[in-house]
Amino acid sequence: MNHQVDVSLGERSYPIYVGSDMVSSFAATCDKHGLSKNAVIITDSTVSKLYMKPLQKNLHHFGYQSAAIVIPPGEHQKSLARANSIFTTMLKSRVGRKTTVIALGGGVIGDLAGFVAATYHRGVPLVQIPTTLLSQVDSSIGGKTAVNHPLGKNMVGAFYQPKFVWADIECLKTLPQREVVCGLGEIIKYGIISDAELFSYLENNVENVLRLEQEAVLHVQARCSTIKAGLVSQDERESGVRVILNFGHTVGHGLEAAGGFKVLKHGEAVLLGMIAESFIAKELGMIDSAVFKIIATLIRRVPVKANLRLLKSARILKAMSHDKKSAAGEKRFVLPTKIGQVKVVEGISQRLILESIEGITTQQS
Ligand SMILES: NC(=O)c1ccc[n+]([C@@H]2O[C@H](COP(=O)([O-])OP(=O)(O)OC[C@H]3O[C@@H](n4cnc5c(N)ncnc54)[C@H](O)[C@@H]3O)[C@@H](O)[C@H]2O)c1
Ligand SMILES: [Zn+2]
Incomplete structure (x- = not known):
């Protein structure tokens, strides 16, 4: 890790970890933050192909059970319909309230998975792993989560802070x-x-x-x-x-x-x-x-x-x-x-x- 920046919000304070080649220390950081050993990774198909395997490998190595929910990429996925389909998958798999939602992707995934984490069982722990430049410098920080409505962008959402933000600049190398x-x-x-x-x-x-x-x-x-x-x-x-x-x-x-x-x-x-x-x-x-x-x-x-x-x-x-x-x-x-x-x-x-x-x-x- 190269540096850490803290968001100070009393008991909701959290660090943003920034650096390169960080995947091998991800699970140890989850341990440090006291997260349970169960995680659901929400990502899109492009990011999944690139970064899911090493992430899951690291998690499994440290004794974590991780399930993946992979959706197509694109802004139109930031919808109530998509959030609902994710809720259905999580409910059917009996995902409990201590399970951590890991948002692995750009701002679309961050906003959508953040919204899911904020509302599923009235809120489950959230970790942001931003993989685009925009999400690393902006959208993964600050707890704004939302989906779009036909009448406007980001119209339905919640303020919901993550446990930590994990910005690995290594991910940017594959970015268009x-x-x-x-x-x-x-x-x-x-x-x-x-x-x-x-x-x-x-x-x-x-x-x-x-x-x-x-x-x-x-x-x-x-x-x-x-x-x-x-x-x-x-x-x-x-x-x-x-x-x-x-x-x-x-x-x-x-x-x-x-x-x-x-x-x-x-x-x-x-x-x-x-x-x-x-x-x-x-x-x-x-x-x-x-x-x-x-x-x-x-x-x-x-x-x-x-x-x-x-x-x-x-x-x-x-x-x-x-x-x-x-x-x-x-x-x-x-x-x-x-x-x-x-x-x-x-x-x-x-x-x-x-x-x-x-x-x-x-x-x-
Ligand atoms: N919550 C906030 O505070 C906040 C702030 C700014 C923007 N936003 C939201 O963020 C969204 C835009 O986010 P974005 O610009 O990250 O776009 P995005 O999430 O749509 O990602 C862009 C594309 O890059 C792909 N991708 C992601 N990481 C990749 C990687 N490492 N290598 C290759 N491809 C990769 C994705 O599959 C996607 O196709 C908008 O919905 C916007 O409203 C939210
Ligand atoms: Zn913006």
Whole structure:
């Protein structure tokens, strides 16, 4: 293990372990955390083929019984129907309330398996093993679990913290480039919302992260998990400061939904959403044009290869109006005031939102 970051939440505190080549010490860590010897691993078929065997081998070696539930990959698996089919499998196999749910995969598996762990028998222990860059720096930390509803993304869920997070960067080597791009969406976000040093590190090293160079990946992972752990420790249920993590996400969610979750992946939508929202900040005079240019220039070095012309402005605006983060119908935006600092703003005009969206959908990167 290379480093450990702690999420401080009283009796629900937990560590995030980050490093490379960690699989051989996984079961010993479960022992250390006092978990029972029974586990259900929830994963998708892609991740299962790559990482299930060594994980189960390590668990069995330490006397653990582990069953696997393998589902197809993809965002549309994050549904109540899929959660229900997992409940059925677990109930039929008489999975008890001390059994640990291990979420092995990206953010889709983390959110879905987390939701299952939060609700099965009113809650069973959960361990997150994130295997994508995005899930390692962001979604596995902080206890937000959810499934999607036809009327909106992440509409049904719970706050439910894991016993620990196990982020092995070795897993990233098999990740398709597009998923690395997605991870960079959240990584650049951390720089803009609270870490000017991380932002300038990325200005010098963004291609090294894209190439998954170990030193660069470990560096950004340490920074991002520390920032996220800090925000979650202060504000577990997003009633205050945690909201800044939504920078880029108000427009981002609209873009994702307008493309039916097919045109853009979450992290790609966040990359574009951050350009649009920084544009809004510029138009409102919160940042000057030079800062907007610096932000947009870094983001555009991360290649989003999607046909943005498929995204129609009217659909984006409509999708944004369903966003559960709209406070009483009023869209709340997290906007930069400088690199490393943001502010929550309400009452942005439809015209300005539209202009910001058109700025990205008509300019193919
Ligand atoms: N809970 C939170 O706080 C939070 C935060 C951000 C995003 N999210 C959610 O996370 C989800 C996106 O997660 P994601 O970007 O990790 O996508 P994902 O979970 O869909 O994974 C992307 C793809 O990569 C594959 N994959 C995973 N690990 C791999 C590996 N090591 N090698 C090769 N292939 C691998 C998967 O099979 C999948 O096809 C969205 O649903 C989003 O809403 C949640
Ligand atoms: Zn996100």
